[in-house]
Amino acid sequence: MESDRPPLIVTAAAERWPVNGSFVISRGAKTHVDVVVCTVSDGTHQGMGEATPIYYEGETAENCITAIEAFAPAHDRFNQQILLDDMQRGAARNALDCALWDLACKQTGQPLWQQASLPEPRALTSAFTISLSDPAQMEADARAAADTHSLLKLKLSGSDDHERVAAVHRGAPEARLIVDANESWNDLDIAAEARILAQWGVELIEQPVSAGRDDLLADVDSPIPLCADESCHTSADIAALAPYYQAVNIKLDKAGGLTESIKIADAAEQAGLKIMVGCMLSTSLAIRPAFALAQRAQWVDLDGPLLLAQDRKPAMQFAGGEVMLEA
Known part of the structure; x- marks a missing residue:
């Protein structure tokens, strides 16, 4: 039963990665990118997900981490559907969602394409x-x-x-x-x-x-x-x-x-x-x-x-x- 499973352990952290030179679009130039890395553990296996805050929608690494840290304690046994139902779309949810998929792969030993019913990967x-x-x-x-x-x-x-x-x-x-x-x-x-x-x-x-x-x-x-x-x-x-x-x-x-x-x-x-x-x-x-x-x-x-x-x-x-x- 779902309630018999241990609560998921969730952590989130920001990382800064320098750009090779600069990346320029019509909105401006970037010399680095801040990403959010989320880990989700069942106590035995650990899944990881990374997301990039959507800066033109007002997202930052800090407010994404705040959103993850607010969601996880209130939903200690959650899955992808609960994420869709209860968490706003954006980078914070992406980091959690991808960490859940990665956790499922670690738990089952299946690759992601099989877990998600996607085509077998090719170059x-x-x-x-x-x-x-x-x-x-x-x-x-x-x-x-x-x-x-x-x-x-x-x-x-x-x-x-x-x-x-x-x-x-x-x-x-x-x-x-x-x-x-x-x-x-x-x-x-x-x-x-x-x-x-x-x-x-x-x-x-x-x-x-x-x-x-x-x-x-x-x-x-x-x-x-x-x-x-x-x-x-x-x-x-x-x-x-x-x-x-x-x-x-x-x-x-x-x-x-x-x-x-x-x-x-x-x-x-x-x-x-x-x-x-x-x-x-x-x-x-x-x-x-x-x-x-x-x-x-x-x-x-x-x-x-x-x-x-x-x-x-x-x-x-x-x-x-x-x-x-x-x-």
Whole structure:
């Protein structure tokens, strides 16, 4: 019986990981990332989960730890469903949820993909992010990345974007391209922007408009699929997004865990939307559950550890533009 099991022992701590150089998007530059690491123990086995606070939603490592420390004592015997029912979505819930999945793997000896009824893992092509900069720098960064990465993701700002995409294409003419507008195209003719970017082979446009203003995409005839990112948090969002987008970017931190992320994937597929699985800046501990879900995705963007000065051990393997489980 559930009540016969010992209470779960939960701890949470913040860690700071330096970025390799700086990571620049339209909202600003980051030189480090603060993550929350949660452990959940049954007294015999221990599971671990990592989450990155969503800074643009007001999350910090400190308030995530506070949320975990408030939830755990009030729910000493909890599971994924109780998390979904009783804890707000976000990075704190993601850290707990992923720790629970890891604990279940340790208890049963099963790998995560079997525990979560996901496809057996294979190596996946992952995007590599080209940070927002002037066109010349982005061209140089793309040229340097092209030797090892066949899929590049460009950060855009709503200004001089054509020049940036053209420059990246010059630097890496054989690379597949994704662009992330980071909500910066509210005042632009999005269909016209997409037609221009199509000449450089761009195959996906992430979050062209601000979250909550998705209706700006009504009747937009884009030759490139549009992908909801900041607008997509939970499975309940899919029905409202389906008229405006052709794909959704699922991030475990936004969704509040692997459990809800699987529900988003189910809802997206039922609505006829394609799936991208992305990440925040993070170590391999956070990428492992996202990688399990990414087996269902058409686009994968799990380069978070590659953007750090160093990664956690054991690390995911990144080679030849692909990401795979550690040996």
